[in-house]
Amino acid sequence: TPLCGGADMGGGGQQTEPGSSGGRNGVLYTWEEVQKHCHKMDKWLVINRKVYNITEWAKRHPGGMRVISHYAGEDATDAFHAFHPEPEFVRKFLKPLLIGELAPSEPNLDRQKNAIIVQDFRALREQVEKADLFRSDPLFFCLYLGHILLLEALSLFLLWNWGTGWTQTLLCAVILTTAQSQAGWLQHDFGHLSVFKKSRWNHLVHKFVIGHLKGASANWWNHRHFQHHAKPNIFSKDPDVNMLHALVLGKTQPVEYGIKKLKYLPYNHQHQYFFLIGPPLLIPVYFSIQIMHTMFSRRDWVDLAWALSYYLRYFYCYVPYYGFLGSIALVTFVRFMESHWFVWVTQMNHIPMDIDHEKHQDWLTMQLVATCNIEQSFFNDWFSGHLNFQIEHHLFPTMPRHNYWRAAPMVRAVCEKHGIPYQVKSLWRGFADIVSSLKESGDLWLDAYLHK
Secondary structure (H helix, E strand, C coil): CECCCCCCCCCCCCCCCCCCCCCHHHCEECHHHHHCCEECCEEEEEECCEEEECCCHHHHCCCCHHHHHCCCCCECHHHHHHHCCCHHHHHHHHHHHEEEEECCCCCCCCCCCCHHHHHHHHHHHHHHHHCCCCCCCHHHHHHHHHHHHHHHHHHHHHHHHHCCCHHHHHHHHHHHHHHHHHHHHHHHHHHCCCCCCCHHHHHHHHHHHHHHCCCCCHHHHHHHHHHHHHCCCECCCCHHHCCCCCCCCCCHHHHHHHHCCCCCCCHHHHHHHHHHHCCCCHHHHHHHHHHHHHHCCHHHHHHHHHHHHHHHHHHHHHHHHHHHHHHHHHHHHHHHHHHHHHHHHHHCCCCCCCCECCCCCCHHHHHHHHCCEECCCHHHHHHHCCHHHHHHHHHCCCCCHHHHHHHHHHHHHHHHHHCCCCCEECHHHHHHHHHHHHHHHHHHHHHHHHHC
16 A cells, blocks of 8 residues: 655755765665655655665654654655654664665755755754753653642542542542643653653653553554654544544545545534534543553553553552542543543644645645644643644654743744744634534535535
8 A cells, every 4th residue: 555645756955965975885766766665565765865765664663663654755854853852873773774865866855845945944943952942951840740749649638638528529530630631741741752861761751651640551652643743634644633434624534525425424513513522532532442452462561561550559549438439430530521621732733724635745834734823821831731832842842842932933933934824823712713623624524415
């Protein structure tokens, strides 16, 4: 099955990297040749004009096979730098995969990517690196972890001191929901390797936070979430827009479903039934799938142990107050409320944006058409885990979140220079746009279904 589109030529400068030796054995390739290798059992990609055969390596890729395979037949230079905070360390693994490089007559970029936009984005990355915006503040993350642990302790203190009446139980559930939601944002930081300089330490603490504090799998999250960042809002590549036929998204998919007379659900009412199947169910279903996947994956036994440690700790703390069944009811209610929090925050930045098939755009354009920001305030920063700066997060996923606000003016300036929309909304506008975009997509489906 092809992983990429056609083999059309691209734009960009004609120069080769200084000191280039022509790759292994001096083998030179054209973009047309590279773009032919975009199949499941035959994958090449390009990083800084060097051509790599990743067919076998993809199966062992630490970030997952799919995320690297999404760039088969393409230039992956900006994606490579976005995901790897230790590029020199990673190059050791790239060296055996090198098979050649692009011919001097070939442009730097594949397809019709805008060379000036790419050049300015890479200059922007150098600018934020010189401003030290990839350096994390240990105190920030220590305090953030501390406030999560404090909330966990507060919920137990509440029950120990005042008992398990309805009011105390509801308050306990709210506190636990807040702790779980904030732990979700914290595991996101470690998962993106944005806290420690060494990736190894980020991975270790990530397993603790997502496993012991939330009862979930680090590997499963990484393999899904990195795909979302690599190809946001792109059908068949971003798992976050795979709605299992429950919803139709964007402007293309609804028309395609309508023309094919696909009607798994009455999509013209999806903006209404979204309230029943979206916010209430996503997190419970998400955790159920993770647990099943981890249980049956031999590679994820460490993640399973960490997740079990969460549930052992939880039941040890709450069974004395509520019994076993009561404790299950409490954690289920907490997941139900957490799911609302998670869905509204994560979808306000993406569902209202462009959702379509692969267009092979440059990194800056691809991320900007798929994301938007929410206005900055102390509450918005805390409530969303700084994902109100979704644009900066997607452009620089390894940047510590407390530096997004400093990068934002630089990003906006580049976008304004090239006429790329840089959208900033209020929190409530972001929530409302989820519903209105679902309604628009549903209406497009109905029109195509009835008239095309």
